[in-house]
Amino acid sequence: MSGEPERSDDAESGSGESAPRQRFVLEETGFDEVPKKYRKYYRKWKGPQDPLGPNEVLCPVCKVVIRSTRELRVGDRVYCMACFTRFSVERASDGGLEARIEY
Amino acid sequence: MADPGTDVHAFAPDRFIEEVHSFEFWFQAVEGYLSETRYGRRPETPDVRLDDAERDRLVTVLCNYCVGETAALEGASGLVAIAPNRLTKIFLSTQVVDEGRHLEVLLHRLGDLGVASPEAEIEKRASRSLLAFKKRLLDLVAGKDWEAAIFAQNVILEALEFTVFQAHAETADPVTRDVLLGIVKDERRHIGFGENELGRRLKTSPTTRVRLGAIQRELDPLVLAACDETLAQLGTPRSERPEVGRSYLAAVERLGFA
Numbered sequence: 001m002s003g004e005p006e007r008s009d010d011a012e013s014g015s016g017e018s019a020p021r022q023r024f025v026l027e028e029t030g031f032d033e034v035p036k037k038y039r040k041y042y043r044k045w046k047g048p049q050d051p052l053g054p055n056e057v058l059c060p061v062c063k064v065v066i067r068s069t070r071e072l073r074v075g076d077r078v079y080c081m082a083c084f085t086r087f088s089v090e091r092a093s094d095g096g097l098e099a100r101i102e103y
Numbered sequence: 104m105a106d107p108g109t110d111v112h113a114f115a116p117d118r119f120i121e122e123v124h125s126f127e128f129w130f131q132a133v134e135g136y137l138s139e140t141r142y143g144r145r146p147e148t149p150d151v152r153l154d155d156a157e158r159d160r161l162v163t164v165l166c167n168y169c170v171g172e173t174a175a176l177e178g179a180s181g182l183v184a185i186a187p188n189r190l191t192k193i194f195l196s197t198q199v200v201d202e203g204r205h206l207e208v209l210l211h212r213l214g215d216l217g218v219a220s221p222e223a224e225i226e227k228r229a230s231r232s233l234l235a236f237k238k239r240l241l242d243l244v245a246g247k248d249w250e251a252a253i254f255a256q257n258v259i260l261e262a263l264e265f266t267v268f269q270a271h272a273e274t275a276d277p278v279t280r281d282v283l284l285g286i287v288k289d290e291r292r293h294i295g296f297g298e299n300e301l302g303r304r305l306k307t308s309p310t311t312r313v314r315l316g317a318i319q320r321e322l323d324p325l326v327l328a329a330c331d332e333t334l335a336q337l338g339t340p341r342s343e344r345p346e347v348g349r350s351y352l353a354a355v356e357r358l359g360f361a
Contacts, residue, residue, distance in 0.1 A: 033136060039135070062294065079114065082291045082295070083291045083292065083298075084292065085298070085299055103302025
């Protein structure tokens, strides 16, 4: 659900923050709450059993999955257009990534 | 390098706000999920016959949703006049349209269920807690208290509706489910707007936090009582009701009100 990884010069998925970022080709997944041109950046969340890809974080305000064309890392900025919220990507207590609101 | 022309996450914060608060954004967003519906119902959604007891409970619940949506409609339209800038006034005008639509689809659903006089039925079945909340909200709007009114309306009331409608949609008959899920999609914009507007203000004003904290303590019992009454009508087991309440409280907790 995270999108197709793109084969390109920087297509390697690095585990370290200095490694090149993996790129993703996003396609619409049926999320219809934002204008068409932005729909590929979001998808519906199916609950705790719905795993997030390396280019995805969950919007804590409205529970929509926010997607990026690139692998996300700590410090990145992402927006949820469904609820108008700006986030920075942070390290969660479980080691994964989470979206933290920036008012 | 992300392309700022097409990559939403590459937008500058000001450009993002300008984009999402616009009528143009609203129009293209609602087109995605409303264009194929009639009074919030998709054409392929089947009618399911409810027995008399189920129908009666649903009518009571929908009547109370109408009370909440009327409060939201009157509140949002009053807020347009006291909004601090033009971009905010434009966003609130889209919210007014949303709230009017919500009221219309709920009244239409009551008509579907055979309610001949929705106004009289709402009068008869309205929750006292919800009516008290509505009165207090409209007092805050009439008093031109922007921060308190947006807190009551777009954080407290919208978060309550968002969580209750989502919970109800999981067990509702197919037509009511369509209607509720369409409303929930609108509510995402409303709660996000309120939380962000207040979040920015609270960052720089400790006195606002104290003042809004007092309002929250006053309104919480009314909101949670209204929530509990609705969930009881829906047949939600008592043990599961605090979970829905917690979803509502999460929104106010993110703003620092525990």
